[in-house]
Amino acid sequence: MTLHTLRPSTPKNRRPAARAAALVLGLTFLTGCGQSVTDATRQTAPASAATPAGQIQNCGRTLAFTSIPSRAVAMTPGQSELLIKLGLADSVVAEAQSKGRELAAELKSTGKVIQLSDKTPPGRESLLGVRPDFVYSPTGYEFTAEQGFASIEQLKKAGAESYVATAGCLERRSSAEVGDLLTDIGNLGAIFGVRDRAAAVQEEARTALNDVSKAVDGKKRPRVLEVFVEGSTISAIGAGIEHDMIHRAGGDNVFSPTDPAFSSFFSAVISPETLTQKNPEAIVFTTLDKAHEQATLAFLRQKFPNVPAVKDNRLIAIDSDEVMPGTWGNIRAVQEIARGLHPAAS
Structure with a gap:
């Protein structure tokens, strides 16, 4: 059998490599419950009424949140979709790696979301130029400084926390599971002060996966x-x-x-x-x-x-x-x- 290791640095496998996964770290809610969301398609409770997350563990890093992010960047349309599902369309200011797709209607209606890149992550200046305070990425590749992208450290200096999807953390890429998404939903709910809405979306995800399990059992x-x-x-x-x-x-x-x-x-x-x-x-x-x-x-x-x-x-x-x-x-x-x-x- 001929079987060769596919190197993550090669251009042709960059997209599959970006889908790989990494270290599961526990969801930490350091403060009390946030307010419930009554309309999932619009912005959630104002930042002043929500409780900041405090500290969140992500890919071996501790992220600190003393306020609710209001200028989020979604590094793929999939990240945009999840933020929208959590009722956070009004918190998004930019989307990247759009692959020629139009903005989702919920983002387009805000009148403030721009698309930063098409097939590759946005360049450093482009990302920093929208003054993000939160960047949601599927993998750590999007923060590779050697590729001309803004690093996590550079974004931190500019006042933005960078969150990598749990299944996209480097250390977890070989053991990632679909259920890692539940961790991300919970973390995002804490970060944006929409814990009740996040709990509902988590339950929706569990139900959908359980339905599949029952169907194929x-x-x-x-x-x-x-x-x-x-x-x-x-x-x-x-x-x-x-x-x-x-x-x-x-x-x-x-x-x-x-x-x-x-x-x-x-x-x-x-x-x-x-x-x-x-x-x-x-x-x-x-x-x-x-x-x-x-x-x-x-x-x-x-x-x-x-x-x-x-x-x-x-x-x-x-x-x-x-x-x-x-x-x-x-x-x-x-x-x-x-x-x-x-x-x-x-």
């Missing part, structure tokens, strides 16, 4: 290969949040976090021979856009016509945004994969 679990294909290069996913998605959706991944190739990185390049040898009954693949989806389908059908997953057309496309840590898309991805693996259970 007792069903035969197909052997699943998860990949990201670029050109003729196949990167398999063997650990991290995506691995957990397969399990929750009622499948058994053909690779495991205990495999040597995935002990230090959640993804690895595999040869066509390895894919054929694994003989998956279903293939889940992440896509950058519709053109990439069609290109991946064409590649799999042309190169692996006799693999059961291809022969039976059990090819499940998942938008790469849905597997970015700290987004509601994580819940949708589990639901979509479950429907693909167990259509009768939908």
